[in-house]
Amino acid sequence: MTPDTDNLFPDDAADATPERTRGVDLVFAAIVTFAPPAAFVLGTWLWISGRAVPSAVEIGTMIAIHVCSLVGVELGFHRLFSHRSYTATRLVKVGLAAMGSLAFQGPVIWWASIHRKHHRYADQPGDPHSMYLFDPDRRFTWRGAIHAHIGWVWSARSVGRGGFARYAKDLYRDADLLWIHTHYFAFMIAGFALPALISGVAHGSLQGAGLGLLWGGFIRIFLMNHLTYWCINSVTHGWGRQDYATPDHSTNVPLLALVTLGQSWHNNHHASPTSAIMSHRKGQLDPGAWILALLERGKLISNVRRPYGPALGRVRRGQTRNVAPPHHGDDH
Numbered sequence: 001m002t003p004d005t006d007n008l009f010p011d012d013a014a015d016a017t018p019e020r021t022r023g024v025d026l027v028f029a030a031i032v033t034f035a036p037p038a039a040f041v042l043g044t045w046l047w048i049s050g051r052a053v054p055s056a057v058e059i060g061t062m063i064a065i066h067v068c069s070l071v072g073v074e075l076g077f078h079r080l081f082s083h084r085s086y087t088a089t090r091l092v093k094v095g096l097a098a099m100g101s102l103a104f105q106g107p108v109i110w111w112a113s114i115h116r117k118h119h120r121y122a123d124q125p126g127d128p129h130s131m132y133l134f135d136p137d138r139r140f141t142w143r144g145a146i147h148a149h150i151g152w153v154w155s156a157r158s159v160g161r162g163g164f165a166r167y168a169k170d171l172y173r174d175a176d177l178l179w180i181h182t183h184y185f186a187f188m189i190a191g192f193a194l195p196a197l198i199s200g201v202a203h204g205s206l207q208g209a210g211l212g213l214l215w216g217g218f219i220r221i222f223l224m225n226h227l228t229y230w231c232i233n234s235v236t237h238g239w240g241r242q243d244y245a246t247p248d249h250s251t252n253v254p255l256l257a258l259v260t261l262g263q264s265w266h267n268n269h270h271a272s273p274t275s276a277i278m279s280h281r282k283g284q285l286d287p288g289a290w291i292l293a294l295l296e297r298g299k300l301i302s303n304v305r306r307p308y309g310p311a312l313g314r315v316r317r318g319q320t321r322n323v324a325p326p327h328h329g330d331d332h
């Protein structure tokens with residue numbers, strides 16, 4: 001079923017959106033879609049066959065950069081820049097923006113614009129990565145699930161700049177953020193060069209550098225984007241439990257809580273998007289909130305916003321549904 005794409009991106013979301021995906025976006029889409037899984041297959045084969053076994057240096061570097069970029073994306077790109085859910089010192093702000101830029105998830109202001117648009121339209125026409133726009137009755141389709149997970153990065157209407165001035169004006173005004181945004185390419189390259197350099201020096205060989213590039217570069221991105229963090233757009237809008245009757249399909253998925261730093265409490269997040277804390281109940285693991293608590297104790301961040309009680313009462317399942325539709329004032 002081909003959707004009526006003209007109706008998928010209404011009003012401000014459609015303005016200035018190109019009909020076709022720009023060449024540079026297609027190149028990035030192709031690299032991020034195919035290179036990390038291919039690298040994972042290659043790396044596993046090299047390991048099993050005994051041709052090139054990764055050492056503690058490769059695995060350690062991979063985990064270290066992975067954790068850095070995950071913290072940068074979830075606590076920086078998402079909770080700080082997209083939602084303004086706490087206030088950070090300049091050092092923390094710049095550090096998080098830089099770390100997130102290693103993740104191969106796009107430049108920071110672009111990321112935040114896409115995400116704000118996601119909250120603005122959440123599973124309605126205009127959402128850049130909803131899986132429910134491919135069926136006239138807004139039901140689950142596998143085509144939609146693939147679009148939500150990774151297919152959207154190929155779509156001009158999803159990655160185009162339409163409406164970005166409206167969605168990210170405040171971020172463009174931040175000189176530090178704008179500098180990191182416009183130097184994204186350098187950060188992205190550093191995410192590959194750094195592990196290659198570390199392994200090259202540790203092993204004293206070009207082969208060592210190649211192994212570092214493979215594991216700390218491409219397989220790290222496979223681990224973060226394909227296997228874990230991008231499940232936020234697909235899995236946590238498709239499978240799992242809805243504790244709150246939000247107007248979208250967002251769900252809570254406990255299994256992904258640790259690997260997404262708490263973002264898989266995604267139904268909680270859509271119910272209370274400006275909260276920096278994703279856990280709403282005892283036992284809901286939210287490592288992102290633990291890190292924020294440490295930073296708050298060290299006086300590096302302040303004004304940490306909590307889930308807002310009255311709003312939660314309004315959208316809790318079984319009570320009035322759809323009384324708190326996402327609107328621009330609340331979504332960041």
Ligand SMILES: [Zn+2]
Nearest residue numbers: 118237250266
């Ligand atoms: Zn969502």
Ligand SMILES: [Zn+2]
Nearest residue numbers: 115119269273
């Ligand atoms: Zn969000």
